[in-house]
Every structure is written in C-alpha cells, then in structure tokens.
Amino acid sequence: MIRKCLFPVAGYGTRFLPATKSMPKEMLPIVNKPLVQYGVEEAIDAGLKEIALVTGRGKRAIADHFDISYELENQIAGTSKERYLDCIRNVLEQGTFMMTRQRQMKGLGHAILTGECLIGDEAFGVILSDDLCLNHDDEGVMAQMVKLYNQFRCSIVAIQEVPMEDIEKYGVIAGEEMGDGLYRVSTMVEKPKPEDAPTNMAVIGRYILTPDIFDILRNTPPGKNGEVQLTDALMTQAQNGCVLAYKFRGKRFDCGSVPGFIEATNYVYENIYAEGSA
C-alpha cells in the first residue's frame, strides 16, 4: 500500500518574479487556494496521507500553511467567516506533514533523493504542484495511478500528448501500448529537441516510484542542464525492469507558466470555485 507522497517544493519560481521574490511559488493561489494545496488534496484523496515536503530556503510559508494558525482560529471561530477555513482544516485533519530541506538546486532527481530520509524503503507518489491536474467529477490523477500501481507494482509516470513545438519542456517517453492508455516504457529522454523526440508523449508531474529509485539516483550522473534528472533514473529502471506510462483522465494546467496559470484560474473560477468552499 502506498502511504506517502513527496512534493519537491524548493524551486525558485523565476517566471513569476517579483511575486515569488519572498513568497514560495507553490503558495500562489489559483483563485483562493494555494497551488500546493491542490496537490496535497489530490494525494490525500488517493490515500497518500503522509506528505513529505522537500523544501528550501524561503519556503517557510508552506510549512506554516499546513499547520494551525491559532490567532486566525481564535479570531474567526464561531463567526460567519469560519467556513472559509473548512477546506484547509480538512487537509490538516487527514494529513501528516514532514519536511526536509534541499540545500542546493541540483535538479528534480536530486530533490527526490533528498527526500529519501522521509520516504525510506517503500513505494511512494510524487506530485509536482506546478502541474495542476483536475478531474473534479471523477477520480484524481494520483488515485488513478495508485490503482495501477496496486495491479502492476512498478514505477508509473503520468503522460499527456503535447504539440511537438512544446516537447522541449518535458521528459518524453516511447513504449509499447498495453491498452487503456497504458504503455510499457522503452525510452525516456529529458527535454529533447523536437527532431530528437521519440514521440509527443510528455511526462506530467505525477509519478509513483518504487524505492530502488534512490540507489539508481545516487548513481545517476548529471544529465540535461547539468542536473540529476529523474527521467534518466527512470530510464535505468525501465531497462532493468519495468516502468509504465499512463495517459490519465483529467485536465492538466502548466501553472509554472503565466498563460497556464491564468487558464487554470479561469477554469477553477468557472467550474469549481464556490465562495466559502472551493
């Protein structure tokens, strides 16, 4: 059974400067809820209630967000405004939160390896909160992936087809289709040029990883952009055993970019947000 979900949240958020100068990019709100909370809710809904945050300098607001604010509770308890706290109270009641700090930014693979002390020797989920995945009438993306893990017991990456001109922003897979949008990965490349991309199937920020990934990451040399790439470690896993790629059901917004962030905001406001709940 998967219990833990790792959130790499140490990145700088350069594209949102100056908003992210002293505020973590993961705390930027989509309407009234910080991006990272959407991810944590998706994990908890999938049964992953132990949340492992790999944070860094300047990220204290995230730790504070997932804790009680006594002053606020005291001020608004018993008033009509109390309902605004319902959704974060739900998260705090259900989840437990642990964190460690990544001291140097050496890539996603390095962030995952930094989280080993929180995960230990068990399979775990990973959510990149920049990728907002919504499937509000149905199961969340992580819940869909947990079901697959329970069946196949190997690492799984979420994928989506993207236009070839965007492929350079993503990890890309190729593999043999096993049916139902599920592929057995044969190739994985981090951020290839369109002419080098094996397909247009891009990795989206949802993963389930088996714990052997840690040893593989320790032995993975820096790759694209001089960073330790999770994609490279997954390629090793695929060569040694099995990695699956899954075309998930749901919508995904690239909230690491301003247009994606605005699109997500409009979508949530029009389709999900209701004052006092969300």
Ligand code: G1P
């Ligand atoms: C990371 C991964 C990449 C993946 C992407 C999904 O890249 O390295 O393989 O496709 O997340 O959002 P980043 O966007 O952090 O540069």
